[in-house]
Amino acid sequence: MNVIKIAWRNLWRNSRRTAITMASVFFGVILSVAMTSMQYGSYDSMIDNVVKFYSGYAQIFDRAYHENKTINNTMELTDSIRKTVQQTEGVTHIASRLEYFALASSDEITKGAMILGIDPIQESYVTDVAKWVEKGQYLKEGDDGVLVSVNLANYLKINIGDTIVLYGQGYHGVTAADLFPVRGILKFPLPELNNQMIYMDIGTCQRYFGAENRISSLVIMVDDHNDLPAVMRSLKASIKDPLTVMSWDELQPELVQMIDADRAGGVFTKIILYMVVAFGIFGTIIMMISERIRELGVTIAIGMQRFKMAGILFTETVLTGLLGAASGIIGSIPIVVYFYNNPIKLTGDAAQTMIDMGMEPLMYFSLSPFVFYNQAITVFFITVVIGVFPVYKAFNLKINQALKA
Amino acid sequence: MKVIEIKDLVKIYNSSEVQVKAVNGINLDFEEGEFAAVVGPSGSGKTTFLNMVGGLDRPTSGEVIVGGTNIWELKSRKLIDFRLRNIGFVFQAYNLIPVLTARENVEFIMHLQGRDKHERNQRVNELLTAVGLGERMESRPSKLSGGQQQRVAVARALASKPKFILADEPTANLDSKSTENLLDMMEKLNKEENITFIFSTHDARVVKKARRVITLDDGKVTSDEKK
Numbered sequence: 001m002n003v004i005k006i007a008w009r010n011l012w013r014n015s016r017r018t019a020i021t022m023a024s025v026f027f028g029v030i031l032s033v034a035m036t037s038m039q040y041g042s043y044d045s046m047i048d049n050v051v052k053f054y055s056g057y058a059q060i061f062d063r064a065y066h067e068n069k070t071i072n073n074t075m076e077l078t079d080s081i082r083k084t085v086q087q088t089e090g091v092t093h094i095a096s097r098l099e100y101f102a103l104a105s106s107d108e109i110t111k112g113a114m115i116l117g118i119d120p121i122q123e124s125y126v127t128d129v130a131k132w133v134e135k136g137q138y139l140k141e142g143d144d145g146v147l148v149s150v151n152l153a154n155y156l157k158i159n160i161g162d163t164i165v166l167y168g169q170g171y172h173g174v175t176a177a178d179l180f181p182v183r184g185i186l187k188f189p190l191p192e193l194n195n196q197m198i199y200m201d202i203g204t205c206q207r208y209f210g211a212e213n214r215i216s217s218l219v220i221m222v223d224d225h226n227d228l229p230a231v232m233r234s235l236k237a238s239i240k241d242p243l244t245v246m247s248w249d250e251l252q253p254e255l256v257q258m259i260d261a262d263r264a265g266g267v268f269t270k271i272i273l274y275m276v277v278a279f280g281i282f283g284t285i286i287m288m289i290s291e292r293i294r295e296l297g298v299t300i301a302i303g304m305q306r307f308k309m310a311g312i313l314f315t316e317t318v319l320t321g322l323l324g325a326a327s328g329i330i331g332s333i334p335i336v337v338y339f340y341n342n343p344i345k346l347t348g349d350a351a352q353t354m355i356d357m358g359m360e361p362l363m364y365f366s367l368s369p370f371v372f373y374n375q376a377i378t379v380f381f382i383t384v385v386i387g388v389f390p391v392y393k394a395f396n397l398k399i400n401q402a403l404k405a
Numbered sequence: 406m407k408v409i410e411i412k413d414l415v416k417i418y419n420s421s422e423v424q425v426k427a428v429n430g431i432n433l434d435f436e437e438g439e440f441a442a443v444v445g446p447s448g449s450g451k452t453t454f455l456n457m458v459g460g461l462d463r464p465t466s467g468e469v470i471v472g473g474t475n476i477w478e479l480k481s482r483k484l485i486d487f488r489l490r491n492i493g494f495v496f497q498a499y500n501l502i503p504v505l506t507a508r509e510n511v512e513f514i515m516h517l518q519g520r521d522k523h524e525r526n527q528r529v530n531e532l533l534t535a536v537g538l539g540e541r542m543e544s545r546p547s548k549l550s551g552g553q554q555q556r557v558a559v560a561r562a563l564a565s566k567p568k569f570i571l572a573d574e575p576t577a578n579l580d581s582k583s584t585e586n587l588l589d590m591m592e593k594l595n596k597e598e599n600i601t602f603i604f605s606t607h608d609a610r611v612v613k614k615a616r617r618v619i620t621l622d623d624g625k626v627t628s629d630e631k632k
Binding site: 006009010012013294295298299300301302303304305306308399400403 | 456459461462481482485486488489490494496498500502503504505514517518561562565
């Protein structure tokens with residue numbers, strides 16, 4: 001008779017009570033899995049949005065540029081840097097950008113604008129700007145035209161085929177002034193971007209600012225965000241000062257803080273949920289011990305060592321929790337899979353908030369294994385803590401009193 | 406040959422205001438092969454006495470020496486192991502493990518002793534056949550009558566090949582027929598295998614079968630008769 005066999009049979013001697021206890025764990029786990037899945041699905045979606053909307057998974061730039069985003073602090077993109085990054089395992093695409101400000105004019109109207117020089121082909125693997133083209137067409141490689149964001153275009157009263165004047169200061173103080181035909185109008189989900197963005201080919205942009213072969217940043221994409229830590233380690237080892245490499249979370253600390261705050265809220269809710277589950281299990285264990293006190297006394301009386309008795313009771317406790325957790329995890333899989341494939345569509349103010357943040361108004365679910373095994377680990381931990389009680393009882397049982405129970 | 410020596414055994418229970426001497430200076434010896442009954446009115450100290458002899462309840466003072474070992478000098482784990490290898494118990498309420506079959510209940514104690522499977526199987530078959538339950542080996546306690554459960558309890562007590570068996574009112578919950586059968590079976594085992602049995606009892610039928618009757622009153626031995 002091994003410990004697990006006896007514990008298993010003991011578990012089912014009061015099958016209804018065991019089933020009720022397991023059911024409390026089952027529903028607790030389903031709720032927790034669904035909540036965790038929704039949280040992590042939302043985080044993944046937010047990160048994906050941020051990464052694919054602008055920052056990429058990582059960027060290389062001059063350390064001085066990070067402190068002061070002037071065109072004089074841009075970096076030279078050498079073949080050596082390009083080759084090093086491209087050959088880093090896990091990196092799928094790189095896209096260079098040159099970013100600065102200029103005055104945009106049309107007839108008698110002038111407004112400050114952000115000029116973003118991009119590689120039209122490579123950029124499509126990062127932010128896919130082409131999908132925001134509302135009118136006209138996307139840039140071609142070496143294109144001498146520009147894409148203007150919708151609010152800026154409206155303000156300047158320009159349209160496809162019109163010409164825009166850009167006037168500003170280029171690299172090391174050269175005057176940057178030129179005329180550019182408008183190829184397309186961009187409409188982003190973020191009003192802030194719609195007010196000020198002008199996109200052009202990076203070669204055209206470098207010539208305009210007199211910054212030949214200079215870029216403000218080299219954007220890096222990886223296939224799977226789980227590869228990012230390894231990619232970052234490798235790049236940090238190979239990229240030398242004054243250049244530096246930063247991942248999306250270093251570039252967007254406010255997003256990380258927001259996720260951390262939300263995660264902390266989720267942890268608090270789950271603590272309450274699991275406390276309810278824990279007290280359910282604990283109640284059952286107290287009942288189980290008090291009902292069997294005489295039997296425990298007899299078993300020790302006839303020669304079972306207390307540690308073996310403790311082992312049986314501990315196993316029963318852990319089995320109760322783990323069986324409930326396993327059934328909860330199995331039960332939650334179809335629910336999570338359904339919502340993974342059919343994200344919850346938000347409506348009203350919540351939807352508008354998401355749209356304003358440049359995100360789709362959908363609540364995504366995650367199918368990450370972490371979502372599931374985390375619950376099993378939590379329930380295991382809870383049962384181990386609760387399991388201390390029967391172990392204590394086994395070691396402190398007074399046999400003569402137990403026999404009279 | 407002496408199996409048990411009991412010297413100046415005392416058990417005092419301290420309640421809030423009064424001290425109760427449940428066992429008050431008992432000196433007794435038990436020889437191998439005895440079939441002894443400890444009798445006396447309720448509260449005379451029978452169960453307390455048996456519990457102290459069986460290593461279940463620590464005496465306030467005195468010694469219980471089994472095979473040269475003062476069992477109350479043993480540490481907790483050693484004492485449990487000593488009980489496992491030297492003492493068999495039969496309780497009033499049978500106290501079988503409900504989730505184990507009759508076979509498993511008897512086998513359980515040998516499992517704790519670390520006996521191999523072949524030996525366990527052989528002894529379980531012998532014992533359950535000897536107590537007349539060869540056909541009910543795979544039944545769980547809930548499927549057995551009180552008499553049958555007590556037979557399994559006796560088989561379990563014998564399974565460890567103990568030096569002696571302590572039976573606390575073993576017939577208290579049994580009907581006449583079951584009592585008769587159980588006593589016959591225990592008497593047979595006592596005679597054929599020379600196993601020492603010590604009962605605490607109120608039951609006149611047990612007293613009648615016993616070859617030694619020790620009477621307790623107020624925790625003291627008032628008579629010790631050998632038939």
